[in-house]
Amino acid sequence: MIKMKVVLMSISARNKMKGIVKKVEKGTVAANVKVEVEPAVVTAMITKEAVEELGLKEGDEVQVVIKATEVMISKG
Protein backbone atom coordinates (compact mmCIF):
# COMPACT_ATOMS: atom_id res chain seq x y z
CA MET A 1 0.00 0.00 0.00
CA ILE A 2 1.15 3.47 -0.76
CA LYS A 3 0.27 6.48 1.26
CA MET A 4 0.81 9.91 -0.12
CA LYS A 5 0.21 13.23 1.38
CA VAL A 6 0.34 16.17 -0.91
CA VAL A 7 0.32 19.46 0.90
CA LEU A 8 -0.43 22.32 -1.42
CA MET A 9 1.16 25.60 -0.52
CA SER A 10 -1.29 28.47 -0.20
CA ILE A 11 -0.29 32.10 -0.31
CA SER A 12 -2.20 35.00 1.22
CA ALA A 13 -2.04 36.98 -2.05
CA ARG A 14 -5.65 37.22 -3.24
CA ASN A 15 -5.02 37.36 -6.97
CA LYS A 16 -3.69 34.40 -8.91
CA MET A 17 -4.40 34.04 -12.61
CA LYS A 18 -3.18 31.36 -14.98
CA GLY A 19 -1.48 32.38 -18.17
CA ILE A 20 1.14 31.66 -20.80
CA VAL A 21 4.47 33.51 -20.98
CA LYS A 22 4.54 35.50 -24.22
CA LYS A 23 7.78 37.43 -23.86
CA VAL A 24 10.77 37.64 -21.54
CA GLU A 25 12.99 40.69 -21.75
CA LYS A 26 16.04 40.73 -19.50
CA GLY A 27 17.98 43.78 -18.41
CA THR A 28 21.09 43.80 -16.24
CA VAL A 29 19.23 43.29 -12.94
CA ALA A 30 15.53 43.60 -13.81
CA ALA A 31 13.36 41.76 -16.31
CA ASN A 32 9.97 42.33 -17.90
CA VAL A 33 7.79 39.30 -18.43
CA LYS A 34 4.58 39.41 -20.44
CA VAL A 35 1.98 36.78 -19.60
CA GLU A 36 -1.16 36.20 -21.64
CA VAL A 37 -3.99 35.92 -19.14
CA GLU A 38 -6.91 35.66 -21.56
CA PRO A 39 -8.19 38.07 -22.67
CA ALA A 40 -5.50 40.39 -21.26
CA VAL A 41 -1.71 40.50 -21.28
CA VAL A 42 -0.19 41.12 -17.87
CA THR A 43 3.27 42.69 -17.52
CA ALA A 44 5.48 41.82 -14.54
CA MET A 45 8.73 43.52 -13.61
CA ILE A 46 10.73 41.05 -11.57
CA THR A 47 14.44 40.42 -10.97
CA LYS A 48 16.52 38.84 -13.73
CA GLU A 49 17.58 36.37 -11.05
CA ALA A 50 13.97 35.20 -10.62
CA VAL A 51 13.58 34.75 -14.37
CA GLU A 52 16.65 32.55 -14.39
CA GLU A 53 15.81 30.59 -11.26
CA LEU A 54 12.34 29.76 -12.60
CA GLY A 55 13.72 29.24 -16.09
CA LEU A 56 10.97 31.46 -17.50
CA LYS A 57 10.64 31.33 -21.27
CA GLU A 58 8.02 31.83 -23.97
CA GLY A 59 5.28 29.23 -23.82
CA ASP A 60 5.60 28.43 -20.10
CA GLU A 61 2.41 27.86 -18.16
CA VAL A 62 2.55 30.17 -15.16
CA GLN A 63 0.44 32.06 -12.68
CA VAL A 64 0.58 35.79 -12.11
CA VAL A 65 0.28 36.55 -8.41
CA ILE A 66 -0.75 39.97 -7.07
CA LYS A 67 -1.34 41.09 -3.47
CA ALA A 68 -4.72 42.78 -2.98
CA THR A 69 -3.11 45.89 -1.47
CA GLU A 70 -1.45 46.54 -4.85
CA VAL A 71 -4.64 46.69 -6.90
CA MET A 72 -6.25 50.03 -7.77
CA ILE A 73 -9.62 50.70 -9.35
CA SER A 74 -10.48 53.33 -11.94
CA LYS A 75 -13.96 54.26 -13.02
CA GLY A 76 -15.50 56.40 -15.75
Add this chain to the structure above:
Amino acid sequence: MIKMKVVLMSISARNKMKGIVKKVEKGTVAANVKVEVEPAVVTAMITKEAVEELGLKEGDEVQVVIKATEVMISKG
Protein backbone atom coordinates in the same frame (compact mmCIF):
# COMPACT_ATOMS: atom_id res chain seq x y z
CA MET B 1 -16.95 75.39 -36.90
CA ILE B 2 -16.33 73.43 -33.79
CA LYS B 3 -12.95 72.30 -32.66
CA MET B 4 -12.62 69.67 -30.05
CA LYS B 5 -9.64 68.22 -28.47
CA VAL B 6 -10.10 65.22 -26.30
CA VAL B 7 -7.01 64.37 -24.38
CA LEU B 8 -7.18 60.94 -22.86
CA MET B 9 -5.23 60.47 -19.68
CA SER B 10 -2.69 57.69 -19.83
CA ILE B 11 -1.06 56.14 -16.81
CA SER B 12 2.30 54.40 -16.71
CA ALA B 13 0.81 51.37 -14.91
CA ARG B 14 1.10 48.50 -17.40
CA ASN B 15 -1.89 46.47 -16.30
CA LYS B 16 -5.43 47.67 -16.83
CA MET B 17 -8.28 45.20 -17.07
CA LYS B 18 -11.99 45.91 -17.46
CA GLY B 19 -14.41 44.32 -15.06
CA ILE B 20 -17.63 44.56 -13.10
CA VAL B 21 -17.76 45.26 -9.37
CA LYS B 22 -19.17 42.20 -7.62
CA LYS B 23 -18.80 43.14 -3.97
CA VAL B 24 -17.78 46.11 -1.86
CA GLU B 25 -16.93 45.50 1.78
CA LYS B 26 -16.09 48.55 3.85
CA GLY B 27 -14.12 48.60 7.08
CA THR B 28 -13.37 51.64 9.21
CA VAL B 29 -10.54 52.93 6.99
CA ALA B 30 -9.92 50.17 4.43
CA ALA B 31 -12.22 48.45 1.96
CA ASN B 32 -12.11 45.28 -0.10
CA VAL B 33 -13.55 45.43 -3.59
CA LYS B 34 -14.08 42.35 -5.74
CA VAL B 35 -14.11 42.90 -9.47
CA GLU B 36 -15.05 40.21 -11.98
CA VAL B 37 -12.42 40.36 -14.69
CA GLU B 38 -13.56 37.38 -16.79
CA PRO B 39 -12.71 34.64 -16.13
CA ALA B 40 -11.15 35.70 -12.81
CA VAL B 41 -12.25 37.73 -9.81
CA VAL B 42 -9.71 40.33 -8.72
CA THR B 43 -9.60 41.58 -5.12
CA ALA B 44 -8.44 45.13 -4.36
CA MET B 45 -7.76 46.55 -0.93
CA ILE B 46 -8.16 50.31 -1.17
CA THR B 47 -9.15 53.09 1.24
CA LYS B 48 -12.77 53.42 2.25
CA GLU B 49 -12.39 57.04 1.19
CA ALA B 50 -11.63 55.97 -2.39
CA VAL B 51 -14.67 53.69 -2.46
CA GLU B 52 -16.84 56.61 -1.43
CA GLU B 53 -15.24 59.17 -3.72
CA LEU B 54 -15.70 56.89 -6.74
CA GLY B 55 -19.11 55.79 -5.52
CA LEU B 56 -18.14 52.16 -6.08
CA LYS B 57 -21.04 49.74 -5.89
CA GLU B 58 -22.05 46.34 -7.22
CA GLY B 59 -22.57 46.36 -10.98
CA ASP B 60 -20.22 49.27 -11.74
CA GLU B 61 -18.08 49.00 -14.85
CA VAL B 62 -14.51 49.65 -13.72
CA GLN B 63 -10.90 48.95 -14.54
CA VAL B 64 -8.45 47.28 -12.21
CA VAL B 65 -5.05 48.97 -12.49
CA ILE B 66 -1.80 47.31 -11.36
CA LYS B 67 1.80 48.58 -11.62
CA ALA B 68 4.14 46.05 -13.29
CA THR B 69 6.54 46.13 -10.33
CA GLU B 70 3.77 44.61 -8.16
CA VAL B 71 3.22 41.49 -10.27
CA MET B 72 4.89 38.20 -9.34
CA ILE B 73 5.06 34.98 -11.32
CA SER B 74 4.77 31.44 -10.02
CA LYS B 75 5.51 28.32 -12.00
CA GLY B 76 5.03 24.60 -11.48
Add this chain to the structure above:
Amino acid sequence: MIKMKVVLMSISARNKMKGIVKKVEKGTVAANVKVEVEPAVVTAMITKEAVEELGLKEGDEVQVVIKATEVMISKG
Protein backbone atom coordinates in the same frame (compact mmCIF):
# COMPACT_ATOMS: atom_id res chain seq x y z
CA MET C 1 -27.24 70.64 -31.97
CA ILE C 2 -24.23 69.02 -30.52
CA LYS C 3 -24.23 66.78 -27.52
CA MET C 4 -21.06 65.98 -25.74
CA LYS C 5 -20.42 63.81 -22.81
CA VAL C 6 -17.05 63.98 -21.24
CA VAL C 7 -16.49 61.28 -18.69
CA LEU C 8 -13.45 61.89 -16.58
CA MET C 9 -11.65 58.82 -15.38
CA SER C 10 -11.10 58.63 -11.64
CA ILE C 11 -8.63 56.32 -10.00
CA SER C 12 -8.78 55.02 -6.44
CA ALA C 13 -5.14 56.01 -5.79
CA ARG C 14 -5.32 58.77 -3.17
CA ASN C 15 -2.22 60.70 -4.15
CA LYS C 16 -2.00 62.64 -7.40
CA MET C 17 0.36 65.57 -7.71
CA LYS C 18 1.04 67.73 -10.76
CA GLY C 19 4.59 68.27 -11.88
CA ILE C 20 7.04 68.75 -14.72
CA VAL C 21 9.33 66.00 -15.98
CA LYS C 22 12.92 67.00 -15.24
CA LYS C 23 14.82 63.92 -16.33
CA VAL C 24 14.20 60.58 -18.02
CA GLU C 25 16.83 57.89 -17.69
CA LYS C 26 16.18 54.65 -19.54
CA GLY C 27 17.74 51.28 -18.80
CA THR C 28 17.15 48.07 -20.71
CA VAL C 29 13.76 47.32 -19.13
CA ALA C 30 13.35 49.87 -16.34
CA ALA C 31 13.47 53.67 -16.36
CA ASN C 32 13.85 56.39 -13.76
CA VAL C 33 11.80 59.52 -14.21
CA LYS C 34 12.30 62.63 -12.10
CA VAL C 35 9.32 64.93 -11.77
CA GLU C 36 9.47 68.35 -10.16
CA VAL C 37 6.47 68.57 -7.85
CA GLU C 38 7.17 71.94 -6.26
CA PRO C 39 8.96 72.21 -3.92
CA ALA C 40 10.10 68.58 -4.17
CA VAL C 41 11.44 66.31 -6.88
CA VAL C 42 9.74 62.93 -7.05
CA THR C 43 11.52 59.88 -8.51
CA ALA C 44 9.53 57.14 -10.21
CA MET C 45 10.87 53.79 -11.35
CA ILE C 46 8.62 52.55 -14.11
CA THR C 47 9.05 50.30 -17.14
CA LYS C 48 10.92 51.62 -20.16
CA GLU C 49 7.86 50.52 -22.13
CA ALA C 50 5.66 52.96 -20.15
CA VAL C 51 8.10 55.80 -20.79
CA GLU C 52 7.91 55.12 -24.50
CA GLU C 53 4.15 54.60 -24.65
CA LEU C 54 3.53 57.90 -22.85
CA GLY C 55 6.32 59.58 -24.79
CA LEU C 56 7.73 60.98 -21.54
CA LYS C 57 10.38 63.64 -22.02
CA GLU C 58 11.82 66.63 -20.18
CA GLY C 59 9.32 69.45 -19.84
CA ASP C 60 6.17 67.30 -20.00
CA GLU C 61 3.32 68.23 -17.68
CA VAL C 62 2.42 65.08 -15.80
CA GLN C 63 0.91 63.78 -12.59
CA VAL C 64 2.64 61.48 -10.16
CA VAL C 65 0.19 58.90 -8.82
CA ILE C 66 0.78 56.96 -5.59
CA LYS C 67 -1.51 54.45 -3.84
CA ALA C 68 -2.05 55.28 -0.15
CA THR C 69 -0.88 51.82 0.94
CA GLU C 70 2.59 52.67 -0.42
CA VAL C 71 3.15 55.78 1.69
CA MET C 72 5.16 55.59 4.93
CA ILE C 73 5.60 58.24 7.60
CA SER C 74 8.74 59.08 9.53
CA LYS C 75 8.91 61.34 12.54
CA GLY C 76 11.65 62.84 14.64
Add this chain to the structure above:
Amino acid sequence: MIKMKVVLMSISARNKMKGIVKKVEKGTVAANVKVEVEPAVVTAMITKEAVEELGLKEGDEVQVVIKATEVMISKG
Protein backbone atom coordinates in the same frame (compact mmCIF):
# COMPACT_ATOMS: atom_id res chain seq x y z
CA MET D 1 4.97 0.32 -11.27
CA ILE D 2 4.18 3.68 -9.88
CA LYS D 3 5.18 6.95 -11.42
CA MET D 4 5.00 10.09 -9.45
CA LYS D 5 5.81 13.55 -10.43
CA VAL D 6 5.91 16.13 -7.74
CA VAL D 7 6.13 19.60 -9.14
CA LEU D 8 6.97 22.16 -6.54
CA MET D 9 5.57 25.59 -7.14
CA SER D 10 8.16 28.32 -7.28
CA ILE D 11 7.39 32.00 -7.01
CA SER D 12 9.46 34.84 -8.43
CA ALA D 13 9.41 36.69 -5.07
CA ARG D 14 13.02 36.65 -3.88
CA ASN D 15 12.39 36.70 -0.16
CA LYS D 16 10.89 33.75 1.66
CA MET D 17 11.57 33.21 5.34
CA LYS D 18 10.19 30.51 7.61
CA GLY D 19 8.55 31.49 10.85
CA ILE D 20 5.88 30.83 13.44
CA VAL D 21 2.68 32.85 13.71
CA LYS D 22 2.72 34.74 17.01
CA LYS D 23 -0.40 36.85 16.74
CA VAL D 24 -3.36 37.34 14.43
CA GLU D 25 -5.40 40.51 14.77
CA LYS D 26 -8.43 40.82 12.53
CA GLY D 27 -10.19 44.03 11.56
CA THR D 28 -13.29 44.31 9.39
CA VAL D 29 -11.45 43.84 6.08
CA ALA D 30 -7.74 43.89 6.96
CA ALA D 31 -5.68 41.83 9.38
CA ASN D 32 -2.28 42.12 10.99
CA VAL D 33 -0.27 38.95 11.39
CA LYS D 34 2.94 38.77 13.40
CA VAL D 35 5.37 36.04 12.46
CA GLU D 36 8.47 35.19 14.45
CA VAL D 37 11.27 34.84 11.95
CA GLU D 38 14.17 34.31 14.35
CA PRO D 39 15.59 36.59 15.57
CA ALA D 40 13.05 39.11 14.25
CA VAL D 41 9.27 39.45 14.28
CA VAL D 42 7.79 40.31 10.89
CA THR D 43 4.44 42.09 10.60
CA ALA D 44 2.19 41.49 7.61
CA MET D 45 -0.95 43.41 6.75
CA ILE D 46 -3.10 41.15 4.63
CA THR D 47 -6.83 40.77 3.99
CA LYS D 48 -9.01 39.22 6.67
CA GLU D 49 -10.21 36.92 3.90
CA ALA D 50 -6.69 35.55 3.42
CA VAL D 51 -6.32 34.92 7.15
CA GLU D 52 -9.53 32.91 7.11
CA GLU D 53 -8.80 31.03 3.89
CA LEU D 54 -5.39 29.94 5.19
CA GLY D 55 -6.80 29.35 8.65
CA LEU D 56 -3.92 31.35 10.15
CA LYS D 57 -3.62 31.04 13.91
CA GLU D 58 -0.98 31.29 16.62
CA GLY D 59 1.61 28.54 16.36
CA ASP D 60 1.24 27.90 12.62
CA GLU D 61 4.41 27.23 10.66
CA VAL D 62 4.40 29.65 7.75
CA GLN D 63 6.63 31.51 5.34
CA VAL D 64 6.71 35.26 4.93
CA VAL D 65 7.05 36.16 1.26
CA ILE D 66 8.30 39.56 0.07
CA LYS D 67 8.96 40.78 -3.50
CA ALA D 68 12.44 42.28 -3.92
CA THR D 69 11.01 45.55 -5.31
CA GLU D 70 9.38 46.16 -1.90
CA VAL D 71 12.57 46.02 0.16
CA MET D 72 14.39 49.22 1.15
CA ILE D 73 17.78 49.63 2.75
CA SER D 74 18.80 52.09 5.43
CA LYS D 75 22.35 52.77 6.54
CA GLY D 76 23.96 54.71 9.32
Add this chain to the structure above:
Amino acid sequence: MIKMKVVLMSISARNKMKGIVKKVEKGTVAANVKVEVEPAVVTAMITKEAVEELGLKEGDEVQVVIKATEVMISKG
Protein backbone atom coordinates in the same frame (compact mmCIF):
# COMPACT_ATOMS: atom_id res chain seq x y z
CA MET E 1 37.01 67.80 25.45
CA ILE E 2 33.87 66.24 24.12
CA LYS E 3 33.66 64.36 20.90
CA MET E 4 30.36 63.64 19.33
CA LYS E 5 29.55 61.75 16.26
CA VAL E 6 26.06 62.05 14.93
CA VAL E 7 25.35 59.52 12.26
CA LEU E 8 22.25 60.33 10.32
CA MET E 9 20.32 57.38 9.06
CA SER E 10 19.76 57.36 5.32
CA ILE E 11 17.14 55.25 3.62
CA SER E 12 17.21 54.09 0.01
CA ALA E 13 13.65 55.33 -0.58
CA ARG E 14 13.99 58.19 -3.09
CA ASN E 15 11.02 60.25 -2.02
CA LYS E 16 10.91 62.07 1.30
CA MET E 17 8.73 65.14 1.74
CA LYS E 18 8.19 67.20 4.86
CA GLY E 19 4.68 67.90 6.01
CA ILE E 20 2.25 68.41 8.86
CA VAL E 21 -0.20 65.76 10.02
CA LYS E 22 -3.72 67.01 9.34
CA LYS E 23 -5.81 64.00 10.29
CA VAL E 24 -5.39 60.57 11.84
CA GLU E 25 -8.18 58.05 11.42
CA LYS E 26 -7.74 54.73 13.13
CA GLY E 27 -9.50 51.47 12.25
CA THR E 28 -9.11 48.16 14.03
CA VAL E 29 -5.77 47.27 12.43
CA ALA E 30 -5.20 49.91 9.73
CA ALA E 31 -5.08 53.69 9.90
CA ASN E 32 -5.30 56.55 7.41
CA VAL E 33 -3.06 59.52 7.99
CA LYS E 34 -3.37 62.74 6.01
CA VAL E 35 -0.25 64.86 5.76
CA GLU E 36 -0.19 68.35 4.30
CA VAL E 37 2.82 68.48 2.01
CA GLU E 38 2.31 71.95 0.56
CA PRO E 39 0.57 72.41 -1.76
CA ALA E 40 -0.80 68.85 -1.67
CA VAL E 41 -2.28 66.57 0.95
CA VAL E 42 -0.79 63.08 0.97
CA THR E 43 -2.74 60.10 2.31
CA ALA E 44 -0.93 57.17 3.89
CA MET E 45 -2.49 53.87 4.89
CA ILE E 46 -0.31 52.37 7.61
CA THR E 47 -0.87 50.04 10.55
CA LYS E 48 -2.67 51.34 13.62
CA GLU E 49 0.31 49.99 15.53
CA ALA E 50 2.66 52.36 13.68
CA VAL E 51 0.39 55.33 14.42
CA GLU E 52 0.55 54.48 18.10
CA GLU E 53 4.26 53.73 18.22
CA LEU E 54 5.08 57.06 16.56
CA GLY E 55 2.39 58.82 18.58
CA LEU E 56 1.08 60.43 15.39
CA LYS E 57 -1.40 63.23 15.96
CA GLU E 58 -2.65 66.37 14.27
CA GLY E 59 0.02 69.06 14.03
CA ASP E 60 3.02 66.71 14.09
CA GLU E 61 5.92 67.55 11.82
CA VAL E 62 6.64 64.43 9.79
CA GLN E 63 8.07 63.19 6.54
CA VAL E 64 6.21 61.09 4.02
CA VAL E 65 8.49 58.43 2.58
CA ILE E 66 7.80 56.65 -0.72
CA LYS E 67 9.92 54.08 -2.59
CA ALA E 68 10.53 55.01 -6.24
CA THR E 69 9.15 51.67 -7.47
CA GLU E 70 5.74 52.68 -6.07
CA VAL E 71 5.37 55.90 -8.06
CA MET E 72 3.37 55.98 -11.29
CA ILE E 73 3.09 58.75 -13.85
CA SER E 74 0.01 59.85 -15.75
CA LYS E 75 -0.02 62.24 -18.66
CA GLY E 76 -2.68 64.05 -20.66
Add this chain to the structure above:
Amino acid sequence: MIKMKVVLMSISARNKMKGIVKKVEKGTVAANVKVEVEPAVVTAMITKEAVEELGLKEGDEVQVVIKATEVMISKG
Protein backbone atom coordinates in the same frame (compact mmCIF):
# COMPACT_ATOMS: atom_id res chain seq x y z
CA MET F 1 27.02 70.72 32.39
CA ILE F 2 26.14 69.48 28.98
CA LYS F 3 22.67 68.69 27.84
CA MET F 4 22.10 66.66 24.77
CA LYS F 5 18.97 65.62 23.13
CA VAL F 6 19.19 62.96 20.52
CA VAL F 7 16.02 62.54 18.57
CA LEU F 8 15.97 59.27 16.70
CA MET F 9 13.98 59.19 13.52
CA SER F 10 11.26 56.58 13.53
CA ILE F 11 9.58 55.27 10.42
CA SER F 12 6.11 53.74 10.28
CA ALA F 13 7.42 50.70 8.36
CA ARG F 14 6.95 47.75 10.72
CA ASN F 15 9.81 45.59 9.54
CA LYS F 16 13.43 46.56 10.11
CA MET F 17 16.12 43.91 10.24
CA LYS F 18 19.85 44.37 10.66
CA GLY F 19 22.19 42.73 8.20
CA ILE F 20 25.41 42.86 6.23
CA VAL F 21 25.58 43.71 2.53
CA LYS F 22 26.81 40.63 0.67
CA LYS F 23 26.51 41.74 -2.94
CA VAL F 24 25.67 44.85 -4.94
CA GLU F 25 24.79 44.44 -8.59
CA LYS F 26 24.13 47.62 -10.53
CA GLY F 27 22.18 47.90 -13.76
CA THR F 28 21.62 51.08 -15.76
CA VAL F 29 18.86 52.44 -13.49
CA ALA F 30 18.07 49.62 -11.05
CA ALA F 31 20.27 47.68 -8.65
CA ASN F 32 19.98 44.43 -6.72
CA VAL F 33 21.40 44.36 -3.23
CA LYS F 34 21.76 41.17 -1.22
CA VAL F 35 21.80 41.56 2.54
CA GLU F 36 22.58 38.74 4.94
CA VAL F 37 19.96 38.91 7.67
CA GLU F 38 20.92 35.81 9.61
CA PRO F 39 19.91 33.13 8.87
CA ALA F 40 18.41 34.44 5.61
CA VAL F 41 19.62 36.51 2.69
CA VAL F 42 17.25 39.30 1.70
CA THR F 43 17.22 40.71 -1.84
CA ALA F 44 16.28 44.34 -2.46
CA MET F 45 15.69 45.94 -5.83
CA ILE F 46 16.31 49.64 -5.43
CA THR F 47 17.48 52.46 -7.72
CA LYS F 48 21.12 52.62 -8.74
CA GLU F 49 20.95 56.21 -7.52
CA ALA F 50 20.12 55.04 -3.99
CA VAL F 51 23.02 52.57 -4.02
CA GLU F 52 25.37 55.39 -4.94
CA GLU F 53 23.92 57.96 -2.53
CA LEU F 54 24.23 55.52 0.39
CA GLY F 55 27.57 54.28 -0.90
CA LEU F 56 26.40 50.69 -0.48
CA LYS F 57 29.15 48.11 -0.77
CA GLU F 58 29.95 44.60 0.42
CA GLY F 59 30.44 44.45 4.17
CA ASP F 60 28.29 47.46 5.06
CA GLU F 61 26.12 47.19 8.15
CA VAL F 62 22.61 48.09 7.07
CA GLN F 63 18.96 47.58 7.87
CA VAL F 64 16.40 46.17 5.48
CA VAL F 65 13.12 48.04 5.81
CA ILE F 66 9.78 46.63 4.64
CA LYS F 67 6.27 48.10 4.97
CA ALA F 68 3.78 45.67 6.53
CA THR F 69 1.39 46.01 3.58
CA GLU F 70 4.07 44.42 1.35
CA VAL F 71 4.43 41.19 3.32
CA MET F 72 2.57 38.04 2.26
CA ILE F 73 2.20 34.77 4.11
CA SER F 74 2.26 31.27 2.66
CA LYS F 75 1.34 28.12 4.52
CA GLY F 76 1.56 24.41 3.84
